[in-house]
Amino acid sequence: MxxxxxxxxxxxxxxxxxxxxxxxxxxxxxxxxxxxxxxxxxxxxxxxxxxxxxxxxxxxxxxxxxxxxxxxxxxxxxxxxxxxxxxxxxxxxxxxxxxxxxxxxxxxxxxxxxxxxxxxxxVTGISKTRSAKIKESMQARALKGQGLGRPPYGYRNGDAGILETVKNETAVVELIFKLYTQEDMGLRLIVQHLNERDIPTRRGGKWNVVSVRDMLKNPVYMGTYTRFGLRLPRAHEAIIPPATFREAQDTTRSRRPVGRVSRAEPFLLSGLVYCGYCDNKMMGVTRRQSWRNKDGRRHRGVYRYYQCQSRNNQSICGYHTWRAPLLEGTIVPQLTLALQAKQHNLSDSSNGNQKPELEAVWEERVKNAERRFIQMMRKTARGAAKLDELAEHLTELDNARVNAKKATIPGADEDVLANWQDVDFDQQRDFLLTHVARIVVRDEMARVEV
Structure with a gap:
């Protein structure tokens, strides 16, 4: 070549x-x-x-x-x-x-x-020599089937480093697998079952769909140790019989939709809306329904709305929703007034040391974009992602930094708000991310914080 x-x-x-x-x-x-x-x-x-x-x-x-x-x-x-x-x-x-x-x-x-x-x-702040020594030590422990880091729910690290069962947590693990494989419950119903009976997680919190899903697919519960590409069966005491674990995997595969292509459109206020009752984020939900009229003609409808994430993932809080077009239409007039009020307050403020909330929010957004970039770079380095995907994460990082800078400049992008209906989705989204810290909603109220 x-x-x-x-x-x-x-x-x-x-x-x-x-x-x-x-x-x-x-x-x-x-x-x-x-x-x-x-x-x-x-x-x-x-x-x-x-x-x-x-x-x-x-x-x-x-x-x-x-x-x-x-x-x-x-x-x-x-x-x-x-x-x-x-x-x-x-x-x-x-x-x-x-x-x-x-x-x-x-x-x-x-x-x-x-x-x-x-x-x-x-990686910045990490000693390469120390990192290599730690990895060698972890690999040596893994070869012996010894626990590394925080043990999974249901286990603790024993004196010899081998995972040992925790009695009260073991009963919960068995219950989750039973509800999934024998009672035919879905993930959200299992979460609701646990939370309604005040069965706490290890940290005393509420269960959510992700934690239950990860538990059901973790082979550690049938006594198999997996780390650094190793797979050691019967490395520690099993909580679930292998047959039950395999049944759970079969159940998961059978419930996956086959041949359905998702074409969900992004939500304009994604990541910005918070429930005014539990302070958790609201998530965008798309529902498609079809029905027949009395004359036999079929009709289809698409419904988009924001729903409290606590309700959806943890089965707590209430069924608080806002139709997407209504909430998005309510926010723009409020945003105009909120930005004008903010500019007035900044002009009259005598406290120059107080960091605006939005600036702190953007610092966190930039850090998150940097973290996602490093994760994608690792993924690309090991061949699990393409360079084009890494380039997309760099673009995301650049946009985060640009918008973070805009957030500190009074009056930036005023023309976007003035011509809101004429600008495209991406411009609207960038403007909101730049100027909105959060949107707090209750059933009959929505408040913009800038």
């Missing part, structure tokens, strides 16, 4: 205890091409960044690739030569591949750039 070599001398790559020279990098690239039967086309190398932070030789390489209109293999010593952190490595990698270049590292153990980045850069 036609190969291009690229390096940055300020990446401080070592050879025999000393920083590599430009000659070292060029010789290594030539050797790599000879060993792997690649055709050397050109080598680009930067000693350091220019005053504006750009790398001149890197820019020349990009121009060369674009003008050649050909596919190249770009060989780098390691990922630090295209970025100083995980995010910059991902951005450069996506840019190069979008321009017809495949990137590979001259590293026998970690040739893939994203895997290499986690190896040489790690």
């Amino acid at each position: 036609r190969a291009i070599g690229y390096f940055r001398a300020d990446a401080n790559t070592q050879k025999n205890g000393a920083a590599k020279s430009s000659i070292d990098f060029r010789d290594d690239f030539a050797e790599y091409c000879d060993l792997n039967l690649h055709q050397q086309i050109k080598t680009f190398g930067d000693l350091n960044a220019s005053g504006n932070g750009r790398y001149p030789q890197y820019d020349q390489m990009i121009e060369f690739i674009k003008e050649s209109r050909s596919n190249f293999l770009v060989v780098i010593p390691d990922s630090t030569h295209i970025g100083s952190d995980l995010e910059s490595v991902a951005r450069t990698l996506i840019f190069l591949e979008n321009n017809g270049a495949k990137v590979i590292c001259d590293d026998e153990d970690f040739p893939a750039p994203l895997q290499n980045a986690f190896h040489v850069l790690g």
Whole structure:
């Protein structure tokens, strides 16, 4: 394959205890091409960044690739030569591949750039050496079937590290599997059954659909230990017979809808609406119904509304709902007044140290976007996701940062609100995420907090 070599001398790559020279990098690239039967086309190398932070030789390489209109293999010593952190490595990698270049590292153990980045850069705030030692220790414990971290509900970590049953929790596990396999109850009915009888979770909270679902598909309850790709049967005392566990899996598969394609449209206020009774989030729900009139003609209807998540997932709180068109139409006039009031209060405020609630909300949103990006980068690094998906998460992160900045600028995007009916869904959504901290609703009331 036609190969291009690229390096940055300020990446401080070592050879025999000393920083590599430009000659070292060029010789290594030539050797790599000879060993792997690649055709050397050109080598680009930067000693350091220019005053504006750009790398001149890197820019020349990009121009060369674009003008050649050909596919190249770009060989780098390691990922630090295209970025100083995980995010910059991902951005450069996506840019190069979008321009017809495949990137590979001259590293026998970690040739893939994203895997290499986690190896040489790690995650901010985490020691790579310490992380590797912890992983080795955890793998050694896993080989013995010893518990790692917080044990699943129904078990505790024994003195020897082997999972041991907890008597009062064991009865609840058995009850959940019985309700699911013998009483033919669905997940929400099981949650309702547990919560109505004041059976608490380990932390004393309410059960929800996710915790029950995860319990029903966890092989730990039939005595099987799974970690780091290991699967050790009869590693500890079982709570559920294997036959019952398999029956639960069969039941789950039988209840999955077959051949139905979901085409649910996104909800404009998703993630912003909170129940005024329990303070949990309201979730968007789409219901499709069909019926026949007396004349035999069939009719279909689609109903979209926001419903209290506590009711849906934990079977607590009341059946509080708002039709989506009604709530979304109610919010816009309120938002105009709320933003005007906020601007007036900011102008008259003498307390300059008080952080607005929306700013704190956006800080959290940016952190969440960064966390999702790192998770997707790990997934892409191990081949479980495509680079296009990683690019989407980078775009999401960029949007979060831009909107967080807009949220601190008075009067930003005023034209969007003034022309609300003429802007598209994405613009409306971005505006709401930028300016709304939360929307609190009760059965007869909706309040916007900015």
